Amino acid sequence: xxxxxxxxxxxxxxxxxxxxxxxxxxxxxxxxxxxxxxxxxxxxxxxxxxxxxxxxxxxxxxxxxxxxxxxxxxxxxxxxxxxxxxxxxxxxxxxxxxxxxxxxxxxxxxxxxxxxxxxxxxxxxxxxxxxxxxxxxxxxxxxxxxxxxxxxxxxxxxxxxxxxxxxxxxxxxxxxxxxxxxxxxxxxxxxxxxxxxxxxxxxxxxxxxxxxxxxxxxxxxxxxxxxxxxxxxxxxxxxxxxxxxxxxxxxxxxxxxxxxxxxxxxxxxxxxxxxxxxxxxxxxxxxxxxxxxxxxxxxxxxxxxxxxxxxxxxxxxxxxxxxxxxxxxxxxxxxxxxxxxxxxxxxxxxxxxxxxxxxxxxxxxxxxxxxxxxxxxxxxxxxxxxxxxxxxxxxxxxxxxxxxxxxxxxxxxxxxxxxxxxxxxxxxxxxxxxxxxxxxxxxxxxxxxxxxxxxxxxxxxxxxxxxxxxxxxxxxxxxxxxxxxxxxxxxxxxxxxxxxxxxxxxxxxxxxxxxxxxxxxxxxxxxxxxxxxx
Amino acid sequence: xxxxxxxxxxxxxxxxxxxxxxxxxxxxxxxxxxxxxxxxxxxxxxxxxxxxxxxxxxxxxxxxxxxxxxxxxxxxxxxxxxxxxxxxxxxxxxxxxxxxxxxxxxxxxxxxxxxxxxxxxxxxxxxxxxxxxxxxxxxxxxxxxxxxxxxxxxxxxxxxxxxxxxxxxxxxxxxxxxxxxxxxxxxxxxxxxxxxxxxxxxxxxxxxxxxxxxxxxxxxxxxxxxxxxxxxxxxxxxxxxxxxxxxxxxxxxxxxxxxxxxxxxxxxxxxxxxxxxxxxxxxxxxxxxxxxxxxxxxxxxxxxxxxxxxxxxxxxxxxxxxxxxxxxxxxxxxxxxxxxxxxxxxxxxxxxxxxxxxxxxxxxxxxxxxxxx
Numbered sequence: 001x002x003x004x005x006x007x008x009x010x011x012x013x014x015x016x017x018x019x020x021x022x023x024x025x026x027x028x029x030x031x032x033x034x035x036x037x038x039x040x041x042x043x044x045x046x047x048x049x050x051x052x053x054x055x056x057x058x059x060x061x062x063x064x065x066x067x068x069x070x071x072x073x074x075x076x077x078x079x080x081x082x083x084x085x086x087x088x089x090x091x092x093x094x095x096x097x098x099x100x101x102x103x104x105x106x107x108x109x110x111x112x113x114x115x116x117x118x119x120x121x122x123x124x125x126x127x128x129x130x131x132x133x134x135x136x137x138x139x140x141x142x143x144x145x146x147x148x149x150x151x152x153x154x155x156x157x158x159x160x161x162x163x164x165x166x167x168x169x170x171x172x173x174x175x176x177x178x179x180x181x182x183x184x185x186x187x188x189x190x191x192x193x194x195x196x197x198x199x200x201x202x203x204x205x206x207x208x209x210x211x212x213x214x215x216x217x218x219x220x221x222x223x224x225x226x227x228x229x230x231x232x233x234x235x236x237x238x239x240x241x242x243x244x245x246x247x248x249x250x251x252x253x254x255x256x257x258x259x260x261x262x263x264x265x266x267x268x269x270x271x272x273x274x275x276x277x278x279x280x281x282x283x284x285x286x287x288x289x290x291x292x293x294x295x296x297x298x299x300x301x302x303x304x305x306x307x308x309x310x311x312x313x314x315x316x317x318x319x320x321x322x323x324x325x326x327x328x329x330x331x332x333x334x335x336x337x338x339x340x341x342x343x344x345x346x347x348x349x350x351x352x353x354x355x356x357x358x359x360x361x362x363x364x365x366x367x368x369x370x371x372x373x374x375x376x377x378x379x380x381x382x383x384x385x386x387x388x389x390x391x392x393x394x395x396x397x398x399x400x401x402x403x404x405x406x407x408x409x410x411x412x413x414x415x416x417x418x419x420x421x422x423x424x425x426x427x428x429x430x431x432x433x434x435x436x437x438x439x440x441x442x443x444x445x446x447x448x449x450x451x452x453x454x455x456x457x458x459x460x461x462x463x464x465x466x467x468x469x470x471x472x473x474x475x476x477x478x479x480x481x482x483x484x485x486x487x488x489x490x491x492x493x494x495x496x497x498x499x500x501x502x503x504x505x506x507x508x509x510x511x512x513x514x515x516x517x518x519x520x521x522x523x524x525x526x527x528x529x530x531x532x533x534x
Numbered sequence: 535x536x537x538x539x540x541x542x543x544x545x546x547x548x549x550x551x552x553x554x555x556x557x558x559x560x561x562x563x564x565x566x567x568x569x570x571x572x573x574x575x576x577x578x579x580x581x582x583x584x585x586x587x588x589x590x591x592x593x594x595x596x597x598x599x600x601x602x603x604x605x606x607x608x609x610x611x612x613x614x615x616x617x618x619x620x621x622x623x624x625x626x627x628x629x630x631x632x633x634x635x636x637x638x639x640x641x642x643x644x645x646x647x648x649x650x651x652x653x654x655x656x657x658x659x660x661x662x663x664x665x666x667x668x669x670x671x672x673x674x675x676x677x678x679x680x681x682x683x684x685x686x687x688x689x690x691x692x693x694x695x696x697x698x699x700x701x702x703x704x705x706x707x708x709x710x711x712x713x714x715x716x717x718x719x720x721x722x723x724x725x726x727x728x729x730x731x732x733x734x735x736x737x738x739x740x741x742x743x744x745x746x747x748x749x750x751x752x753x754x755x756x757x758x759x760x761x762x763x764x765x766x767x768x769x770x771x772x773x774x775x776x777x778x779x780x781x782x783x784x785x786x787x788x789x790x791x792x793x794x795x796x797x798x799x800x801x802x803x804x805x806x807x808x809x810x811x812x813x814x815x816x817x818x819x820x821x822x823x824x825x826x827x828x829x830x831x832x833x834x835x836x837x838x839x840x841x842x843x844x845x846x847x848x849x850x851x852x853x854x855x856x857x858x859x860x861x862x863x864x865x866x867x868x869x870x871x872x873x874x875x876x877x878x879x880x881x882x883x884x885x886x887x888x889x890x891x892x893x894x895x896x897x898x899x900x901x902x903x904x905x906x907x
Contacts, residue, residue: 072703073658082611082811095705100610102739105686106701106710107610107636125811126737268840269868273881280885380888389888403803404877435624436873439904440897443880467884 062139064119067098069135072108077131079103081123086136091117094177098136101129115177116140175202182207211252270404281464285504289512290460293520295478295494298362301526312420319398320422321529322363322450322475325522327394327414328532329370329515330378361423362523363450363475368394368414369532370519371448376507377515378447380468385505397446397466398426399453400433408466409438410446418533454478454496461499470503471512564593565773567766568780570600573644575631577784578602580796583634585652586707588792596652597769598711599762599779602642604719605629606726609637609700613738613810615731615870620907622726632806635711637700638741641726645717645748647758649765651710658708660686660699667697667714670768674760675753687744688714694747716758717750731906733817733832738810803869807839818847821902823895828852830902834870841865846903853895857886861899872904 072079079101086098092112101108120137123129175183175190179202183190186207193210195202267275298321309316371378371394379390397410409429411422432438449466454477461474476497483493498520502512522529570578578600585596606618606628614620614630617639623630642648651663664682671680679691688697699712723746749756763779770777787794799805818831831847844865848858864878879900883893 073655073708074660083809102611102636105609105635105637105699106703107634108703109705111705266867268866269864269874270877270881272867273864273878277881277884382888402873402877404874407877407880435627436871437624438873438876440876440880440900443876444883444893444897468888 062116065114065116065138065140066134067113067136067138069101069110069129069131069133071131072103072106076103076106078128079108079131081125081127081129082107084121084125086118086121088118088121091115092138110135112138114138114140179204179207186211270407274405277467278464280467284465284467284470286462286465286501287504287507287509287512288462288499288501289509289516290497290499291516291520293496293498294483294524295496296492298523298526299478299494302362309420309423312424314420314424315427316361316420316423317426318362318478319364319426319450319452320361320419321365321523321526322367322452322519323361323365323396323398323411323414323422324368324417324419324533325362325366325519325529326364326370326377326396326448326450326473327368328366328372328522328529329518330368330372330374330376330394361419361426362526363452363473364396364398364411364414364422364426365419366519366522366529367396367448367450367473368417369522369529370515372415372532373518374511374515376511377471377502379470379506380447381470381503381506388506391447393445393447395445395447397449398429399449399451400430401456402433402438403436407433407438407443408446408449409433409442410449412445449473450475459497463499463501465501465503470507472501474499474501565595565597565769565775566780567597567599567769567775567778568782569762569766570598570784571781572784573601573603574784574797575602575605575607575629575642576797576800577793578648579631579633579800580793581782581784581790582650582702582709582711583796583800584790584793586634586702586704586709588790589652589707591652591654591657591707595657595773596650597766598650598652599766600648600650601644601646601758602648603629604641604643604722605631606639606641607631607633608639609739609741610634610702610809611636611739611811612639612741613734613736613813614807615810615815615907616729616734616736616738616813617727617741619726619728619730621730626722626726628722628726630806631800632809633700635700635702635709636739638698638739639727640698640713641718641723642713643718643722645715645719645750645758647714647716647762647765649712649714653708653710655703655706655708658701658703658710660701660710663710664688664697664699664712666768666772667712667765670765671749671761673768674764675756678749678752686712688712690747690749690752693745695744696747696749714761715746715748716756716761717748720746720748731815733815733906734813735816736811736813738813803839803871807869807871810836810839812837812842815906817906819902821898823852823898830899832903832906834865834906836870840867840869846899848899853892853899857892857896861896865903870907872907875900875904875907 069079080103081099082102083100084098085100086092086096092098093115094112096112098110098112098118101110116138118136119139122134122136129135175195180190182204183193183202188207188210190202193202193206196206197203295318298318302316302318302321305316375390376388378394379388381388393412394414395410395412396414397408399406399408409432411417411425411429414422417425429438429442432442446466446469448469449463449472451461451463451472451474453461454475457477459476459479461476463472463474465472476499478494478496480492481495482490483495485491498516500512500516522532570581572578581598581600585598589596604626606614606623608614608617608630610633612632614632618630620630622628640646649663649667653659661682664686667688668680668682671678680688680696681692682688686699687695690696696715697712699710701708701710727741727743749761766779767777769775782789784790784793784797802808813836815832815834815836818829821828821830828849831845833845833847834841835843844862846858846862860882861879864882865875868874868878879896883896886892886896
């Protein structure tokens with residue numbers, strides 16, 4: 001490895017920046033010349049092609065370099081600054097993007113030529129910048145060369161060119177400063193590493209491969225930012241070459257460095273509104289009630305209905321049935337018990353329904369029937385829980401997964417809708433939801449919610465009531481499970497679990513249980529829905 | 535890495551082996567013609583990014599030909615609210631994309647050809663590229679009156695724009711791309727490229743509307759395939775390479791390592807809408823509520839596509855002031871997006887007093903505000 005000697009001159013005359021050029025070679029250190037420099041110009045670029053540039057500095061201050069806007073081509077002399085990627089005080093590395101400028105339909109990314117700290121931006125946004133004039137002032141970096149006192153340490157040098165050249169044993173070794181740093185940290189001689197990049201440039205992977213061969217271990221990649229263009233993940237290092245033979249592999253235990261940073265961002269928009277709503281929701285004393293529904297008959301019915309549905313151009317899932325049953329159940333309860341029990345308001349909001357999922361539509365249907373029997377589930381209480389409003393309309397909401405998150409559009413007036421009406425309405429809502437076109441009308445006015453979380457997965461859930469509703473149901477996935485029939489035989493049953501949550505201030509367990517039983521009976525025996533359908 | 539190497543060093547040889555190309559035999563080092571099999575705007579833009587970031591073009595030129603399903607493409611520094619009708623686009627499922635090059639807004643569909651000329655930064659020369667296209671068209675149909683303008687447009691018969699140009703210059707690589715209208719839906723184009731949004735004050739690059747025409751209208755026998763082939767032939771002739779077009783799949787990670795990440799980045803809301811330069815919307819409009827006309831003044835500051843500050847002036851006491859300020863407060867920081875606003879507004883309504891009149895007023899106000907987005 002060529003001996004690297006860094007010559008520094010700490011001569012810094014008042015107001016003058018002095019740059020010392022060096023050429024490295026294995027035999028001697030040639031001192032080219034010091035150059036008075038405050039602004040780089042083109043001739044300096046050509047000259048320094050062969051040279052390494054060192055910044056001389058004191059420990060506390062760097063040197064301010066004015067980075068000029070270079071030629072864009074086509075004889076363009078002025079551009080508009082459109083976006084700054086850095087601000088004053090930011091540190092930049094060579095090749096980092098500094099700003100975006102535009103000239104006559106051409107957008108140009110200006111990248112930094114130096115490592116350092118941005119000290120001044122010469123233009124504001126939308127101002128005209130001139131080619132050849134200073135764009136930013138960069139204080140070139142001395143922080144990285146922490147051990148700047150030691151002569152043997154190789155300073156991360158700043159170069160005009162893409163890579164710095166090193167004359168070692170007569171041939172140039174190309175490597176970017178980051179790669180050189182990595183090599184230096186691991187005490188590797190660059191001349192011994194085989195370069196696989198363009199023009200035999202030594203890449204980071206080459207250093208890692210070299211190291212791995214030495215130690216027989218796979219090293220974690222360096223977490224430091226790379227200047228080299230993005231490369232695919234390094235392949236697994238091949239096992240030790242044959243010549244290693246009897247050597248014992250000693251893995252180097254390098255401390256695993258994780259360079260990830262926490263990211264904090266404000267809660268805004270829809271999520272902010274949800275924070276408020278969910279905080280209010282949890283003020284409601286919830287109680288849960290879960291049950292298992294045998295959907296075998298419903299599954300069969302849906303299969304039979306498929307061609308009919310297709311002929312009408314409607315995708316029928318289970319959801320319309322769930323919804324309608326809920327609606328029916330609310331009503332019957334009132335009649336059955338004569339007196340008015342505390343209205344149970346079932347806010348059936350159809351929850352996540354995938355395209356073509358008939359289960360949701362059936363669920364919606366059953367829910368509405370249920371609500372007819374137990375209207376308390378379709379009610380709403382005021383803030384202090386002093387009065388209950390029994391809602392006449394069964395606007396059953398279905399939770400839908402969209403770009404914004406989980407939103408709940410509702411199907412209006414399920415009590416007067418047929419299963420197909422519900423199905424087509426669900427289709428409409430889903431189309432609008434996926435293209436981001438749902439309006440406030442579809443999203444407000446819900447009285448009951450159903451969430452078909454089972455389409456994603458899960459069995460039992462503990463749903464949170466969406467105020468101002470008083471109940472909610474979560475449907476798990478439909479599983480094929482063994483069950484016993486009336487004759488004691490085992491048969492294949494399509495089992496789905498439902499988890500209800502209700503406002504315990506006005507709904508009691510018995511009411512919810514009866515509602516759920518009625519709803520369950522509608523779904524387990526779809527024909528019974530016919531009897532009570534309006 | 536091996537593949538990348540081959541792409542960088544011996545592009546032709548290894549490349550030819552990887553892709554089942556149509557007889558890829560480019561012998562010289564100086565040129566390559568590739569054509570995308572995908573009509574997804576994001577994937578195709580990602581190819582441009584990939585070539586820009588990963589290829590060295592010191593002594594090599596690349597021509598990339600691509601077409602997209604219906605999309606509106608805005609320039610790097612443009613404002614989509616100012617440039618196109620987002621409402622119609624949502625309804626008709628027309629995508630929106632922001633490219634990395636500058637310039638104005640264009641409408642793409644399968645009747646429009648996109649050509650990207652990749653060169654090293656030193657060899658960046660837009661007029662030469664356009665002259666190449668003109669030569670190709672003239673070779674195809676000598677009677678066509680096609681010429682390039684100073685603004686790097688191509689005009690048919692002196693006054694109809696058939697092509698617009700944009701360019702991107704990086705550190706070492708530059709590309710110039712342009713459209714070419716062969717058989718695009720002109721009526722959809724004009725309706726979609728007209729912004730309905732009033733009151734926008736912005737420093738974003740504006741587009742220059744122009745009369746357009748399709749080449750197909752001049753000669754119905756022309757198809758996109760014929761035109762692309764003619765341009766490839768002229769390119770091959772110019773760069774003294776074989777006239778062979780390599781088909782590429784922009785989703786193939788083995789050929790273009792890292793391209794799927796680029797594709798994803800181009801699809802994010804933060805890129806498409808969030809990169810809009812700061813702007814403000816100041817307008818007033820009339821709302822009709824129960825047979826009375828109400829004037830609403832809105833002042834919204836938008837930064838990075840999000841509402842930085844918002845002020846809604848309503849007739850006094852029409853809505854409880856607390857509710858109005860609640861809406862303003864929640865809109866602040868929210869995306870300038872109608873579905874986001876609808877979701878936000880309806881969620882907020884859940885914790886408001888349950889009063890039909892209040893709810894209908896609120897919904898009306900929110901729907902009105904949403905028309906600005």
